Amino acid sequence: MEPRIIPASDNAISRAARLLRDGALVAFPTETVYGLGGDATSDRAVARIFAAKDRPRFNPLIVHVPGLAEAEPLGEFDERARIAARHFWPGPLTLVLPRRTSGGLSLLASAGLDTVGLRAPRHPVAQSLLRATGKPIASPSANRSGRVSPTTAAHVAAELGKSVALILDAGPCPVGLESTVLDLTGRLPVLLRPGAVTLEQLAELLGNIETLQTASEAPRAPGSLPSHYAPDLPLRFDALEARPGEALLAFGAEAPPGFAEVLWLSRAGDLAEAAANLFALLRQADRPEFTGIAVMPIPERGLGRAINDRLRRAAAPR
Numbered sequence: 001m002e003p004r005i006i007p008a009s010d011n012a013i014s015r016a017a018r019l020l021r022d023g024a025l026v027a028f029p030t031e032t033v034y035g036l037g038g039d040a041t042s043d044r045a046v047a048r049i050f051a052a053k054d055r056p057r058f059n060p061l062i063v064h065v066p067g068l069a070e071a072e073p074l075g076e077f078d079e080r081a082r083i084a085a086r087h088f089w090p091g092p093l094t095l096v097l098p099r100r101t102s103g104g105l106s107l108l109a110s111a112g113l114d115t116v117g118l119r120a121p122r123h124p125v126a127q128s129l130l131r132a133t134g135k136p137i138a139s140p141s142a143n144r145s146g147r148v149s150p151t152t153a154a155h156v157a158a159e160l161g162k163s164v165a166l167i168l169d170a171g172p173c174p175v176g177l178e179s180t181v182l183d184l185t186g187r188l189p190v191l192l193r194p195g196a197v198t199l200e201q202l203a204e205l206l207g208n209i210e211t212l213q214t215a216s217e218a219p220r221a222p223g224s225l226p227s228h229y230a231p232d233l234p235l236r237f238d239a240l241e242a243r244p245g246e247a248l249l250a251f252g253a254e255a256p257p258g259f260a261e262v263l264w265l266s267r268a269g270d271l272a273e274a275a276a277n278l279f280a281l282l283r284q285a286d287r288p289e290f291t292g293i294a295v296m297p298i299p300e301r302g303l304g305r306a307i308n309d310r311l312r313r314a315a316a317p318r
């Protein structure tokens with residue numbers, strides 16, 4: 001069965017919802033990246049997701065719901081969690097909370113942890129699909145494990161091919177970087193993955209936030225393994241001078257000379273624009289005619305933190 005890319009009309013969304021209720025996998029757009037969705041209450045559907053992604057079993061999946069009302073039965077919300085959800089949902093924030101056993105979630109989705117990652121995406125297609133399906137949807141990014149996340153329907157088809165029944169197409173994802181993952185199971189909130197909701201925004205709402213650098217425990221988000229999100233070519237960041245044959249991801253008005261190709265993350269030096277372009281341009285630069293991918297310095301603030309996090313992982317030795 002060839003994957004079918006279908007514009008996300010009301011009809012297509014109804015069809016996708018039926019497929020999901022029947023245990024099939026559907027790829028759909030969110031404001032961050034495209035997700036590979038399956039019924040989060042079905043072990044079989046969740047197992048299919050792991051198989052399609054070729055993902056190590058220990059990596060838990062984010063469970064997607066339309067909003068706080070649908071999330072409450074699945075996780076234990078304390079006051080902090082409610083405040084965060086009310087402020088940032090629907091939107092690009094995943095909350096890791098103690099899992100409620102009465103919620104009926106597949107244990108496989110949490111990869112054996114007694115916690116659950118919950119997120120209410122704000123993309124209108126994701127919202128309609130979740131409401132039409134009427135079930136929590138487990139959904140990792142719709143790429144094979146260890147590859148960069150897809151921000152267009154064509155990326156999804158290239159990554160997952162036949163294992164997905166339907167790909168709902170709503171054009172490029174507006175944010176382009178995965179959601180922020182915030183662990184609220186301990187006394188202090190811990191930022192497990194920087195993302196579209198910034199550390200600064202979270203700290204303003206919740207006060208002191210630990211990051212994985214400051215937290216004493218081993219990484220709790222396996223997606224923060226160093227070599228996640230890897231292109232095939234070597235990647236070099238903070239690049240200010242060309243090396244022979246490299247492609248450059250440029251940021252700001254001027255690119256240094258001598259690169260084999262220059263692709264602009266943002267000419268205006270705009271971090272949101274750079275985030276939205278990052279994964280598509282990484283794919284575009286990841287071609288055998290280049291010797292490597294160089295990236296100009298990106299400021300370590302706001303969304304720049306999430307961009308640099310993904311770049312550091314893409315540059316990590318494998």
Ligand code: TXA
Pocket residue numbers: 030032033034035036059060061062092094096110113115116117119121139140141142177178179180181192193220221222223224
């Ligand atoms: O923006 C996004 O979050 C996208 C879209 C599709 O919603 N999804 C996504 O899922 O990026 P995925 O599976 O590629 O990344 C999920 C991250 C992983 O780093 C995973 O380890 C972490 O969230 N995570 C999920 N549940 C968790 C849990 N219970 N405890 C700790 N980390 C968890």
Ligand code: MG
Pocket residue numbers: 140141149223
């Ligand atoms: Mg992913």
